[in-house]
Amino acid sequence: MTSTAPITTSDLTAGAPVHTVAGNGEWWRDAVIYQVYPRSFADGDGDGTGDLPGVTSKLDHLAQLGVDAVWLSPFYRSPQKDAGYDVADYRDIDPLFGTLADFDEMLAGAHERGLKVIVDLVPNHSSDQHVWFQEALAAAPGSAERERYMFRDGRGPAGDEVPNNWQSIFGGPAWTRLAPREDDGPLGPQWYLHLFDSTQPDLNWDNPEVRTEFEDVLRFWLDRGVDGFRVDVAHGMIKAAGLPDWDGQVAMVEGTVEEATEADPGAPEDGSTGAGNRGPMFDQDGVHDIYRAWHKVLAEYDGDRCLVAEAWVEPLSRLARYVRPDEMHQAFNFSFLTAPWDAATVRTVVNASLSTMQAVGAPTTWVLSNHDVVRHASRFGLEEIGGRQLNGIGANDPQPDAALGLRRARAASLLMLGLPGSAYMYQGEELGLPDHTALPDDVRQDPSFFRTDGAEPGRDGCRVPLPWVGGAPGNGFGPTGKTWLPQPDVYAELAADKQYGVKGSTYEMYRAALGLRRAENLGAGALAWVDSLADHPDVVAFRIADVVVVANLSDSVFPLPAGSQVLVASGEVDATSGELPSDTTVWLRG
Structure with a gap:
């Protein structure tokens, strides 16, 4: 920090707004949406795994917290090889989580409390136990049943070489060869593609039958009353024609962070932080035809139903293509999630996000944690914050500074909740929960741990069951x-x-912030930077209406204007000295 000179409220005067507010007041444009990971949220029947009755029992917690909507990770019938992201039946509930009647009760309870409900949809792949894949295994090469998936002959004279060199995101080859049988072709048993685990075969989205099936799945849940869908691996359903080899490397998590160099310490002007999958298996132009068709399906229903893209795509101009007016409605901002604790990078990512999404009339959708990455209360406690920490922290890895991580996490969350647009919370972050960074190997269940022979700790640490009664x-x-x-x-x-x-x-910090966010209409406001504080490079300060958000990302105190009215703070603010501690965010009445 270059200056500690006293400042006044006049120093909080902001410049011109950096974006305009679009839309017609649709609920999803400024909603705070809470992710429920059902197996770890609350257990209703005592078997040790969370379930839908458990979710229903805690709806009052969510309503009192002040969120607007709930997103539920998969609860579909599944062999649970990848925690339910291997779906065997898209129209039924796995007995582990309950029944369709339990789902209907949960949905009705949420709606009674004014909460919207978004459900996860997993369209890139199914379980190998799905009836379609079982039919494909029983059918001959070239059959209609196999055309629903990505079956290919192998390379080499005997077909015993993989069809291409693609690697699974979970580690190892992205291809598995079938067992020999009499009706194999001249090159022997075929191979099938799985960008994730071998129990998750990729569907063939060039097949019209696949597209029709998923449009019917959308209608099944829309008819039950859901308010939208979070689409898993939204950037991965279409593969480049011919499935060409690729010399790049697929990250072991859905995104990766490339560490900045001394010559380039911050994010480039386009807001890129390295959070993106590249290659011929991702972000192909053909995915947009799918979402245009889905947009039309949702438009058949009232209530502003929404589609949310989990698309690890950069630069942000590529991500914005997913939320054009006739496609999806939101896309997670992974550039923001993967930004280091650095004021210059945060300002750049926020600027680029708002301006890029404004160009297509979409809101920016902020997020700091989810079920696939290390919780930000642990991530921000690490001495170095880089891509390798996203996919789990093991007991033998460098351990986070818990106090530092929580302090920064609270500051980052309060900063995020002050930004315009929509924000996502991951269950338990309102309690300041860290990852379990010392899980023994013998309890781990994430397939990425096993497919990498333990080189990747995996995501179990962020998926530990929530504590309700200490x-x-x-x-x-x-x-x-x-x-x-x-x-x-x-x-x-x-x-x-x-x-x-x-x-x-x-918890009370989150509840106060969410109440003020709604009362002050911050999510639907226009952000303007407090340019007069430009000589404080480690401070992020912006104004929405008459609320000023000030985040001190430095290692020293920052003097607040004399007489400032503190609305909510992530840490203790000395009312006498008016000093904002390091790693602390405050909302002021300006």
Whole structure:
């Protein structure tokens, strides 16, 4: 920080707005959406795994927190080889989570509380137990059944070489060869493509039958009353013609962060942070035809139903193509999620995001954590924040500074919730939960851990069951105390019941911020930078209406204007000295 001279409220005067507000007030444009990972949210039947009745039992927690909507990760019938992202039946509930009647009860309960509900859709691949894949295995090469998936002959004289050199995101080859049988072709058994686990064969989206099937799946859930869909691997359904070899490397998580060099310490002007998958298996132009068709399906229903893209795509101008007016409605901003704790990078990513999305009339959709990456309370506690930390932290890896991580996480969350557009929260971040960074290997379940022979710790650490009652068996996760993954000791003191009504708790900070965000209409406002603080390079400061958000990302205190009215803060602000501590965000009345 270059200056600690006293400042006044006049120093908080902002420049011109950097974007305009688009749309007709659709709910998803400025909604705060809470991700529920059902197996780890709340257990209703005591088997140690969360379920839909458990979600229903905690809807009051979400309503009182102040979020606008809920996104549920997959609950479909599945062999659970990849935590439900291997779907065997897209129109049924896995018994692990309950029944369709349980889903309907949960949906009705959410709607009664004013909460919208978005469900996960996994269209890039199915489970190998899906009836279609089983039919494909029983059918001959070249059959209509095999045309639903990506079957290919192998290379080489005997067809025993992989069809191309693509690698699975979870590690290892992206191809598996079938067992020999009598009706194999002249090159022997065929191979099938799986960009993820071998139990998750990729569907062939060049096949009209696949497109018709998924449009019917959309209608099935829309008819039940869901308010939208989060689309898994939204950038991966179409592959380049001919499936050419690729010399690049697919990251072991859905995105990766390329560490900045000394010569280029911040993000480039387009906001790129390295958070993107590249190659002939991702971000092909043909995916947009699919979403134009889906947009038309959703338009048949009232209530502003929405499509949300999980697309690890950069630069942001490529991401914006997914949210053009006749395609999807939101796309997760992974450039923001992967930005380091650096003020210049944050300002650049925010600027680029707002201007790029404005060009297509879409909101920016901010996110800091989800079920695929290390929670930001742990990520920001690491000495170095880079791509290798996204996909889990193992017991033998450098461990986060828990206090630093939580302090920065609270500051980052308060900054995010002050930004215009929509914001996503991952379950438990309102409690300040860290990853479980010391999970024993023998309890891990993530396929990326096994496919890389343990080189990648995997995502289990961010998926640990939530603590509801500190000190109770399983910290109140369910009636028996069982938990499908062990909880770290710190979860007892971070449990929800230990934070309700407690001044300064992370939960109460979130609740206050969400209430103010709604009352001040921040999500639908126009952001303007406080340019007068440009000589404080480690401070991010912007104004929306008469609320000023100031985040101090430096390692020293920052003097707030004398007499400032503090609306909410991520940490203690000295009312006498008016100093904003390091790694702290505050909302002021300006």
